[in-house]
Amino acid sequence: DAGITQSPRHKVTETGTPVTLRCHQTENHRYMYWYRQDPGHGLRLIHYSYGVKDTDKGEVSDGYSVSRSKTEDFLLTLESATSSQTSVYFCAIAQKETQYFGPGTRLLVL
Amino acid sequence: QQQVKQSPQSLIVQKGGISIINCAYENTAFDYFPWYQQFPGKGPALLIAIRPDVSEKKEGRFTISFNKSAKQFSLHIMDSQPGDSATYFCAASLSGTYKYIFGTGTRLKVLA
Numbered sequence: 529d530a531g532i533t534q535s536p537r538h539k540v541t542e543t544g545t546p547v548t549l550r551c552h553q554t555e556n557h558r559y560m561y562w563y564r565q566d567p568g569h570g571l572r573l574i575h576y577s578y579g580v581k582d583t584d585k586g587e588v589s590d591g592y593s594v595s596r597s598k599t600e601d602f603l604l605t606l607e608s609a610t611s612s613q614t615s616v617y618f619c620a621i622a623q624k625e626t627q628y629f630g631p632g633t634r635l636l637v638l
Numbered sequence: 639q640q641q642v643k644q645s646p647q648s649l650i651v652q653k654g655g656i657s658i659i660n661c662a663y664e665n666t667a668f669d670y671f672p673w674y675q676q677f678p679g680k681g682p683a684l685l686i687a688i689r690p691d692v693s694e695k696k697e698g699r700f701t702i703s704f705n706k707s708a709k710q711f712s713l714h715i716m717d718s719q720p721g722d723s724a725t726y727f728c729a730a731s732l733s734g735t736y737k738y739i740f741g742t743g744t745r746l747k748v749l750a
Contacts, residue, residue: 559736568647568742569742570644570727570740570741570742570743571682571727571738571740572740573737573738576736576737578736586737618681618682620681622736625670625687625731625733625736626672626684626687627672627684627738628683628684629674629681629682629683630681631680631681632679632680632681
């Protein structure tokens with residue numbers, strides 16, 4: 529699992545509330561990613577980071593923000609959750625050209 | 639031009655049969671093509687990967703076939719087993735970008 533943990537693993541929240549998901553890695557990898565997985569869409573990149581305080585948008589970044597103040601932690605924030613953000617969220621790291629994924633966070637927005 | 643098209647969406651194979659999943663891409667600059675396997679409730683895990691300088695790569699029962707001129711690559715699972723039942727994703731990447739474009743996934747079910 530490349531030393532990746534995600535928290536929480538499950539969360540139920542209400543529309544309009546802020547939500548923060550955490551990804552933690554133990555191996556000092558430079559690149560970290562947040563994806564969402566939805567039926568029929570596969571894995572879509574939300575944001576990624578290439579170093580502390582260095583982040584960039586992916587293909588589905590609207591409604592999401594990220595922060596990386598330490599190498600080991602990459603946070604994904606939904607400023608005001610909507611039902612369309614109900615999904616499974618995966619964090620990943622890159623080791624050379626290979627990406628390794630965390631166990632995922634299942635988020636339900638009611 | 640950044641899409642990776644994956645087919646079929648779902649696949650049912652008898653135990654011992656061959657499972658074949660296909661992917662096609664548009665961007666000829668892509669130069670790294672991994673396949674991921676995902677079991678329910680788990681994150682995707684790298685299965686096998688190929689670069690366009692070879693036409694085939696085999697690891698155990700899993701083989702990637704790559705056709706550069708057709709911009710297609712496929713995963714073959716020989717002697718498919720019930721334990722292979724999972725969702726499979728292809729992806730494409732451009733060296734140095736560290737970013738993947740994923741296919742939409744294929745749900746494989748191998749019948750015992």
